[in-house]
Amino acid sequence: MIKIFDTTLRDGEQSPGCSMNLNEKIQMARQLERLGVDIIEAGFASSSPGDFKSVEELSKAIKNSTVASLARCVKNDIDVAYDAVKFAAKPRLHIFLATSEIHMKYKLQMSEEEVLEKVKKYVSYAKSKCDDIEFSAEDATRSDVEFLCKVFAVAIEAGATTINIPDTVGYITPNEYADIIKRVKEGTKGIENIDISVHCHNDLGLAVANSLSAIEAGATQVECTVNGIGERAGNTALEELVMALKTRRDYYKKDTNIVTEEIMNASNLLAQITGVKISPNKPIVGKNAFAHESGIHQHGVLKERTTYEIMDPKSIGLNKNSIVLGKHSGKHALKDKLNELGYEVTSDELEKLFIKFKELSDLKKTVFDEDIRAIMVRELQNVEDGYELVDYNAFTSDGKDSKTVIKVKKKDEIIEMVGSGKGPIDAAFDCMAKITGSEIKLKEFSIYSVTQGKDALGETIIKVENNGRTYAGKGISSDIIKSGILAYISAVNQFNGGEVSEDVI
Numbered sequence: 001m002i003k004i005f006d007t008t009l010r011d012g013e014q015s016p017g018c019s020m021n022l023n024e025k026i027q028m029a030r031q032l033e034r035l036g037v038d039i040i041e042a043g044f045a046s047s048s049p050g051d052f053k054s055v056e057e058l059s060k061a062i063k064n065s066t067v068a069s070l071a072r073c074v075k076n077d078i079d080v081a082y083d084a085v086k087f088a089a090k091p092r093l094h095i096f097l098a099t100s101e102i103h104m105k106y107k108l109q110m111s112e113e114e115v116l117e118k119v120k121k122y123v124s125y126a127k128s129k130c131d132d133i134e135f136s137a138e139d140a141t142r143s144d145v146e147f148l149c150k151v152f153a154v155a156i157e158a159g160a161t162t163i164n165i166p167d168t169v170g171y172i173t174p175n176e177y178a179d180i181i182k183r184v185k186e187g188t189k190g191i192e193n194i195d196i197s198v199h200c201h202n203d204l205g206l207a208v209a210n211s212l213s214a215i216e217a218g219a220t221q222v223e224c225t226v227n228g229i230g231e232r233a234g235n236t237a238l239e240e241l242v243m244a245l246k247t248r249r250d251y252y253k254k255d256t257n258i259v260t261e262e263i264m265n266a267s268n269l270l271a272q273i274t275g276v277k278i279s280p281n282k283p284i285v286g287k288n289a290f291a292h293e294s295g296i297h298q299h300g301v302l303k304e305r306t307t308y309e310i311m312d313p314k315s316i317g318l319n320k321n322s323i324v325l326g327k328h329s330g331k332h333a334l335k336d337k338l339n340e341l342g343y344e345v346t347s348d349e350l351e352k353l354f355i356k357f358k359e360l361s362d363l364k365k366t367v368f369d370e371d372i373r374a375i376m377v378r379e380l381q382n383v384e385d386g387y388e389l390v391d392y393n394a395f396t397s398d399g400k401d402s403k404t405v406i407k408v409k410k411k412d413e414i415i416e417m418v419g420s421g422k423g424p425i426d427a428a429f430d431c432m433a434k435i436t437g438s439e440i441k442l443k444e445f446s447i448y449s450v451t452q453g454k455d456a457l458g459e460t461i462i463k464v465e466n467n468g469r470t471y472a473g474k475g476i477s478s479d480i481i482k483s484g485i486l487a488y489i490s491a492v493n494q495f496n497g498g499e500v501s502e503d504v505i
């Protein structure tokens, strides 16, 4: 069994912009407990009164997971950390001191002897207060391994029950890390019943790979954070590590206590609390991690999910994968989407719709359900009988009402009208209302750019109400007045498909 030590609330909070207040930390800690993490590092209690309060309150709130506070080899840090975690059902003190030459020389200005002495003194002091002691050799992966073994032996002798070998600056590679762990296991006196922990940073994008390699070499605890947040490039992402172990159980043969179905909840909650968005291609929890856009993949997944999915989305708490329609999609996916939206189509109809779908997907990054409905309305529900834009002219100048002249075709009839309003789109809608003679209430109106650059295509989305029902209309054009008129027509054609208003006749 691999213990999962979550440091989202300590190292994770060291990410710029990821500070959390007390309530947010408690909410997150409760979710971490539901997720089944073995240890929650709640903070660095002596670093500020706010951190002390969070560690203290969290210790009172959490019942199943161990609650840890970080502390330097400083008496006051240890006293304050213990005062905060002493309320926990299972408290832990996490003491650290750097062991690399570079940190000892420039940062701590201590000799190896002084470091050994401090470790002995402060781990013993921590042990006099708390049974569960973790000792971390900061910057372990850039430390001399023989010295590292001596430091760990002293920490174990002084009462440490977990020793941590952090890759503080994300420098090590997987094989080298495995080698350090093996050498520490072989060369440290008293290490037999001690948990060996690893704590990786992602500066070279190797945090998860290094943690997995460490497990193969004998590590029994992995330190990680939800969504991989943490100092600089972040820490080992909990969801990636846990799902790698679960998905490749055949290879690693190790389990964790993580309730993987709670992963999405944890990830979403953290993103919501910190305001830090998850990139779409982030493994496991990114929006695209279980999305399929290309026709060949979609066809495979629709026939048998495992053709292109190595994990079941349900296993991380996602309802299902997503088939995203776009320019690379094929007919199988389009048919599946039509069925999902409640349309049964013949193969002839599908062929016809597919042509329209490809035309649209060349214009749009993503084809949404509403786009498919709009294609259906036009192509299959006899909206050839609806209004079709023939021409338009807009006259607008500052401070005066605008006028828009619209010419439409309905069946074989050409209708032309003038409308006026505050701006050319308002005037166009006035004109279309005259043409259709419908009692239409405009409820929503928005314009988006669907492509980039000076000649960007604008998409107008409107919602109109007619006889108590709401209809959505969309139009796309590089001219926003035209996209507005097309949106209006597409909405109107849904309830007025065919009938020319009597006023117009």
Ligand SMILES: CC(=O)SCCNC(=O)CCNC(=O)[C@H](O)C(C)(C)COP(=O)(O)OP(=O)(O)OC[C@H]1O[C@@H](n2cnc3c(N)ncnc32)[C@H](O)[C@@H]1OP(=O)(O)O
Pocket (backbone or CB within 6 Å): 011, 014, 044, 046, 047, 048, 071, 072, 073, 074, 096, 097, 098, 107, 108, 138, 168, 231
């Ligand atoms: C790798 C890691 O993630 S370690 C954890 C990093 N997290 C943090 O630093 C967040 C919280 N930190 C803080 O709020 C502050 O740094 C505090 C309150 C802890 C200390 O603040 P200050 O007293 O102003 O010290 P400052 O941060 O400027 O410098 C760090 C001091 O700790 C010393 N120090 C660093 N690590 C250790 C250690 N493990 N044990 C003992 N002393 C240490 C440094 O030598 C330096 O000492 P000096 O002030 O005598 O020169």
Ligand SMILES: CC(C)C(=O)C(=O)O
Pocket (backbone or CB within 6 Å): 011, 070, 096, 136, 137, 138, 139, 164, 166, 167, 168, 169, 199, 201
């Ligand atoms: C305090 C230690 C474990 C740490 O965060 C690191 O070395 O990266």
Ligand SMILES: [Mg+2]
Pocket (backbone or CB within 6 Å): 011, 166, 168, 199, 201, 231
């Ligand atoms: Mg760290």
